[in-house]
Amino acid sequence: MAQLVPAANFEPSSSPAEATAAKADVLYLRSLLGEHADFPKPGIVFLDIFPIFRSPFALETLFTHLMHHITTVTLPANKINKIDVVVGLDARGFLLGPPLALRLHAAFVPVRKQGKLPGEVVKASYEKEYGTDIFEMQSHSIAPGQSVIVIDDLIATGGSAKAAGELVALQGSSVLEYLFIVGLPFLKGADKLDAPAYWMVEGD
Numbered sequence: 782m783a784q785l786v787p788a789a790n791f792e793p794s795s796s797p798a799e800a801t802a803a804k805a806d807v808l809y810l811r812s813l814l815g816e817h818a819d820f821p822k823p824g825i826v827f828l829d830i831f832p833i834f835r836s837p838f839a840l841e842t843l844f845t846h847l848m849h850h851i852t853t854v855t856l857p858a859n860k861i862n863k864i865d866v867v868v869g870l871d872a873r874g875f876l877l878g879p880p881l882a883l884r885l886h887a888a889f890v891p892v893r894k895q896g897k898l899p900g901e902v903v904k905a906s907y908e909k910e911y912g913t914d915i916f917e918m919q920s921h922s923i924a925p926g927q928s929v930i931v932i933d934d935l936i937a938t939g940g941s942a943k944a945a946g947e948l949v950a951l952q953g954s955s956v957l958e959y960l961f962i963v964g965l966p967f968l969k970g971a972d973k974l975d976a977p978a979y980w981m982v983e984g985d
C-alpha cells in the first residue's frame with residue numbers, strides 16, 4: 782500500500798467549515814492507522830484500526846464523524862429520520878456497531894462467523910481478501926422493513942459485507958448503506974454491494 786488518503790467518496794457536509802472539520806477528522810484518523818506488510822499472509826498489507834481505539838479523543842472523533850455522515854447524508858438520502866438496526870460484522874465490526882447503535886438509539890445485531898450463535902440462524906458463505914468463511918445471523922433479529930445499516934472496520938473485496946447484506950435480505954429487509962473506516966477501492970468491493978458504501982480513508 783503506497784498511500785493512505787481521504788476517501789474519494791468522502792461526503793463533506795452542509796457548510797464549508799463543517800467540510801473542513803470533517804476532512805481534518807479523516808486526516809487525523811488516517812495518521813493513526815497501522816500498516817503491517819505480509820499479515821496475515823504474504824502479499825497482504827494489513828491496516829490496523831486498533832491505534833484509534835487507544836485514544837479516547839480519536840474514538841470520539843471517529844463516532845462523531847460517522848454520526849455526522851449518517852444524519853446529514855444517510856437519513857436524508859433515504860427520506861427517513863431514524864436508523865432502526867446497526868449490523869456489525871465479526872469481529873472488528875463488533876467494536877464499532879454497539880457504540881454507534883447507542884448514539885442512534887438503534888438496535889445492534891451481530892453477524893458472527895459460523896457456529897457461535899445459539900438458536901435458529903440464517904447463513905451466507907463468502908470469500909474475502911485472505912480466505913473464505915461462513916457468516917450467520919440469528920433468525921428474526923431484524924423485522925421486515927426496518928431501516929438497516931452495516932458497519933465494519935474495512936472493505937477489501939467486499940465479500941464479507943455482501944454476505945452480511947444477504948443475511949439482512951433473508952430477514953425480509955435490506956441494507957440502506959454500508960459504512961467502513963477504511964476502503965480499498967482497487968479491489969472494487971463496493972461494486973458487489975446492493976447499497977451505497979461509505980468509507981473515510983482509502984488505501985491504494
Ligand SMILES: O=P(O)(O)OC[C@H]1O[C@H](OP(=O)(O)OP(=O)(O)O)[C@H](O)[C@@H]1O
Pocket residue numbers: 870871872873874908909910911933934935936937938939940941942970
Ligand atoms: O472485504 P473483504 O475482502 O471481505 O474483507 C474485509 C473483512 O476482513 C476483515 O475481517 P476478518 O474476517 O479478517 O475478521 P476479524 O475482524 O475477525 O479479524 C475485516 O474486518 C472485514 O470484515
Ligand SMILES: Nc1ncnc2[nH]cnc12
Pocket residue numbers: 825826827828829909910911935937
Ligand atoms: N488489508 C486488510 N487490512 C485489514 N483487514 C483486512 N481485511 C481484509 N483485508 C484487510
